[in-house]
Amino acid sequence: xxxxxxxxxxxxxxxxxxxxxxxxxxxxxxxxxxxxxxxxxxxxxxxxxxxxxxxxxxxxxxxxxxxxxxxxxx
Ligand code: TRP
Numbered sequence: 175x176x177x178x179x180x181x182x183x184x185x186x187x188x189x190x191x192x193x194x195x196x197x198x199x200x201x202x203x204x205x206x207x208x209x210x211x212x213x214x215x216x217x218x219x220x221x222x223x224x225x226x227x228x229x230x231x232x233x234x235x236x237x238x239x240x241x242x243x244x245x246x247x248x
Contacts, residue, residue: 181217183236184229186210188246191231193218198225 184193193216195206210216229235232246
């Protein structure tokens with residue numbers, strides 16, 4: 175199980191930030207989408223089901239590899 179692994183933290187810096195989970199395995203596709211409004215935080219792990227996360231919108235993302243900011247389109 176993967177419940178003792180590192181967490182990633184995503185803080186929305188605008189309304190309507192999307193956090194999209196992509197499946198692990200040979201077939202990579204969306205399996206989960208979460209919408210965050212400004213100031214909301216999501217704390218998540220990579221699991222047996224989730225190998226990648228796509229973030230749309232302006233957010234601050236903290237991982238064990240460092241901190242990065244995504245930007246909004248406009
Ligand atoms: N049920 C999903 C899983 O265990 C939930 C999940 C884990 C998730 N990490 C995520 C959803 C990151 C979105 C983003 O894989």
